[in-house]
Amino acid sequence: MYVKICGLSEEEHVRTAVEAGADAIGLVLTHSPRRVTPERAAELAALVPPHVLTVGVFKGEDPDTVRAAALAAGVRAIQLHGNHPHSDFTALKDLGLTLVRAVAADADLRCGAYDEDLLLVDAPRAGAGEPWDWSAVRGRPTGRWLLAGGLTPGNVRAAVAAAAPWGVDVSSGVEVARGVKDSALIRAFLTAARP
Numbered sequence: 001m002y003v004k005i006c007g008l009s010e011e012e013h014v015r016t017a018v019e020a021g022a023d024a025i026g027l028v029l030t031h032s033p034r035r036v037t038p039e040r041a042a043e044l045a046a047l048v049p050p051h052v053l054t055v056g057v058f059k060g061e062d063p064d065t066v067r068a069a070a071l072a073a074g075v076r077a078i079q080l081h082g083n084h085p086h087s088d089f090t091a092l093k094d095l096g097l098t099l100v101r102a103v104a105a106d107a108d109l110r111c112g113a114y115d116e117d118l119l120l121v122d123a124p125r126a127g128a129g130e131p132w133d134w135s136a137v138r139g140r141p142t143g144r145w146l147l148a149g150g151l152t153p154g155n156v157r158a159a160v161a162a163a164a165p166w167g168v169d170v171s172s173g174v175e176v177a178r179g180v181k182d183s184a185l186i187r188a189f190l191t192a193a194r195p
């Protein structure tokens with residue numbers, strides 16, 4: 001099970017996620033309580049070994065803004081929330097970074113439909129930590145897709161059983177307060193996601 005831990009802003013939590021076996025970490029470069037500057041993201045990304053994917057998370061910015069921030073941050077992947085058109089993915093393709101298309105369950109769920117490398121199926125309100133009917137997407141996306149939205153160490157097994165995703169992504173569910181990550185919860189999530 002591929003696991004991404006998102007919304008990290010402290011060295012301690014980056015190190016914990018890497019040591020506990022995360023496949024990817026997310027650095028939020030858009031409006032959010034978890035937002036980091038591209039410069040701060042670059043400091044955090046520098047702590048991450050090459051086998052762990054560093055993902056810059058965006059919502060609704062134009063491709064030029066995304067490009068500049070992703071390059072400044074030195075991330076290896078770009079995650080776009082906010083119903084971006086296919087042309088935005090095409091415009092970023094030349095960067096050679098992994099492109100993640102983040103959508104709600106009512107969107108086009110064909111992996112690669114917008115030339116993205118990974119599909120992320122999220123709750124209607126991204127990053128709000130709200131569980132939703134994960135079973136509604138079972139069998140619809142195929143290939144490399146991540147389930148997100150309201151996952152926690154306590155419910156990730158049920159979510160995986162309901163939706164049968166290729167991987168999972170968590171942010172709020174490993175926090176003790178909004179935007180405040182917790183190392184014990186990060187470890188607990190990774191253990192629960194891969195029993």
Ligand SMILES: O=C(O)c1ccccc1N[C@@H]1O[C@H](COP(=O)(O)O)[C@@H](O)[C@H]1O
Binds near residue numbers: 122170
């Ligand atoms: O985390 C945020 O604040 C955020 C802001 C804007 C776009 C996406 C954001 N987070 C992403 O939301 C999902 C699910 O998060 P949660 O576990 O429900 O809190 C995840 O992919 C984050 O990358």
